[in-house]
Every structure is written in structure tokens, then in C-alpha cells.
Amino acid sequence: MAITTQQLIQWKQQGRSIVALTAWDYAIAQLLDAAGVDLILVGDSMAVVLGYETTLPITLDEIIYHAKSVRRGVKRALVVVDLPFLTYQESLQQAMHSAGRVLKETGAQAVKLEGGYPAIAETVARLVQAGIPVMGHVGLTPQSVHQLGLRQQGKTQEASERILQEAIALEQAGVFSLVLEHIPADLAMQISQKLSIPTIGIGAGIHCDGQVLVTSDVLGLAEKHPPFAKVYTNLRETITKAVQDYAVEVRERKFP
Ligand code: KIV
Ligand code: NA
Numbered sequence: 001m002a003i004t005t006q007q008l009i010q011w012k013q014q015g016r017s018i019v020a021l022t023a024w025d026y027a028i029a030q031l032l033d034a035a036g037v038d039l040i041l042v043g044d045s046m047a048v049v050l051g052y053e054t055t056l057p058i059t060l061d062e063i064i065y066h067a068k069s070v071r072r073g074v075k076r077a078l079v080v081v082d083l084p085f086l087t088y089q090e091s092l093q094q095a096m097h098s099a100g101r102v103l104k105e106t107g108a109q110a111v112k113l114e115g116g117y118p119a120i121a122e123t124v125a126r127l128v129q130a131g132i133p134v135m136g137h138v139g140l141t142p143q144s145v146h147q148l149g150l151r152q153q154g155k156t157q158e159a160s161e162r163i164l165q166e167a168i169a170l171e172q173a174g175v176f177s178l179v180l181e182h183i184p185a186d187l188a189m190q191i192s193q194k195l196s197i198p199t200i201g202i203g204a205g206i207h208c209d210g211q212v213l214v215t216s217d218v219l220g221l222a223e224k225h226p227p228f229a230k231v232y233t234n235l236r237e238t239i240t241k242a243v244q245d246y247a248v249e250v251r252e253r254k255f256p
């Protein structure tokens with residue numbers, strides 16, 4: 001049975017940890033879903049596998065194209081789609097238009113927006129009122145890379161208080177879940193205890209209500225990965241070896 005946003009909130013109450021990963025196409029999504037991943041994020045981090053340096057160039061049309069492909073591969077997981085940089089910050093109307101297109105054209109169940117208080121929380125509240133499930137994302141927000149870099153956030157008392165307040169504002173605005181990226185584990189624990197919706201951590205310690213990683217990092221497909229990612233297998237090596245073996249056999253006329 002397909003997973004719902006309400007179910008994830010129940011799992012938090014039951015203490016069941018949520019397993020999330022990113023996907024960018026049908027093949028990857030189908031594998032993740034069949035392997036039992038609970039939440040599949042069509043993250044703008046797909047920039048990595050598309051050859052971009054940052055997430056900023058990804059367009060709404062591109063993410064919709066990829067989300068449609070992902071959606072076709074998923075039977076059980078909740079599918080959440082990132083709204084790309086500057087497809088929701090300009091105005092409420094722009095956010096509604098972008099989120100509406102994602103839900104109508106892709107069949108995904110929810111969108112994710114980066115940032116918190118006050119403008120983003122207001123936008124989130126209006127999207128939720130319109131019936132669009134929204135996931136929040138605070139701490140390190142990669143769409144702000146030119147302001148924040150890729151450093152850990154929330155290290156000072158003041159910065160950690162601001163992230164906590166953003167998390168509270170987003171919960172009040174109606175997010176069904178919140179990504180906490182690259183913040184100290186004790187801050188993530190404090191936020192997770194304070195909120196009744198589930199937190200999904202990435203580089204935010206073990207006390208979150210679930211974890212997400214970028215699948216190209218987990219599979220060792222990316223050329224480089226952030227310090228908090230765990231590389232569970234090295235597909236770059238596997239693929240290189242397979243291709244080299246094939247090339248040798250073709251050149252030596254051993255295959256076919
Ligand atoms: O795009 C992405 O992969 C994300 C996750 C890091 C949460 O936003
Ligand atoms: Na993202």
C-alpha cells in the first residue's frame with residue numbers, strides 16, 4: 001500500500017524511523033521502491049548526476065521531467081519533489097503555480113521548499129491551505145550556497161536558536177515533515193523533540209525521526225561527496241570495470 005504523509009507522522013509517534021533517499025529516474029526509483037525505501041525525494045541534488053556544480057541551474061521543467069520518470073517507478077514510497085531555486089521565492093503566486101504544476105503533471109504527492117521564517121513559512125501555509133502537502137528544509141540549504149557555502153549551520157547559540165524558530169514556524173505553517181541538513185546533532189535532537197511532525201536528517205546526527213542521503217553518494221556514483229554521507233558501495237568502480245572488460249572482449253573479438 002502506498003505510504004501517506006499522515007502515516008509518516010504516525011511513525012514518528014510510534015518511534016519507527018523513516019528511510020528516505022533521492023532518485024532522478026525510473027530505473028533508480030524502481031530499485032529503491034522495491035528495496036523498501038519509505039520516501040523518495042526527487043531532489044535538486046540530481047544536479048550532480050546531470051553534471052552541474054550546484055543545484056541552482058535546475059529548472060522547473062527539468063525537475064518535472066525527472067519526477068515523471070521517478071513516479072513511473074514507484075508503487076509504495078511517498079514521492080516528494082524539490083521546487084528548484086527561484087521557482088517559489090518570487091511570490092506566492094509563483095510558488096502556487098510551480099507546486100501545482102509538480103503535483104498535476106508528475107503525480108508526486110508533495111513538494112519540498114528550502115528555508116524558513118518568515119517569507120517561506122507564509123508561502124508554505126498558503127500551499128498547505130490549497131491542499132498541497134509540503135516538506136520543509138532548514139539548516140544547510142544548498143540553494144543558498146553563494147551565501148552559506150556548504151558549511152555546517154547552527155553552530156552558534158544565535159544561529160541554532162534561529163533554526164529552531166524556523167522549524168517551529170514551518171510546523172505551524174503545516175509542513176508534514178522537515179529536512180534538517182548539516183546541523184549539530186544536539187540541535188537536531190532538540191528540534192525533533194519539540195516538533196510533532198517527523199524530522200528527516202542529513203548530516204544531522206542519529207536523533208532525527210528518519211534519515212535521507214543523496215543516492216549518488218550512497219552508491220558511489222558521485223565524483224565527490226559531503227563528509228556526512230556514507231558510501232555503501234562503489235558503482236564508479238563497478239561500472240568502470242564492466243565497461244573495460246567489455247571493451248577488451250570486443251577488441252580481442254571474444255564477444256560476442
Ligand atoms: O536535493 C536533495 O537531495 C535534498 C536532500 C539533501 C534533502 O534536498
Ligand atoms: Na534539494
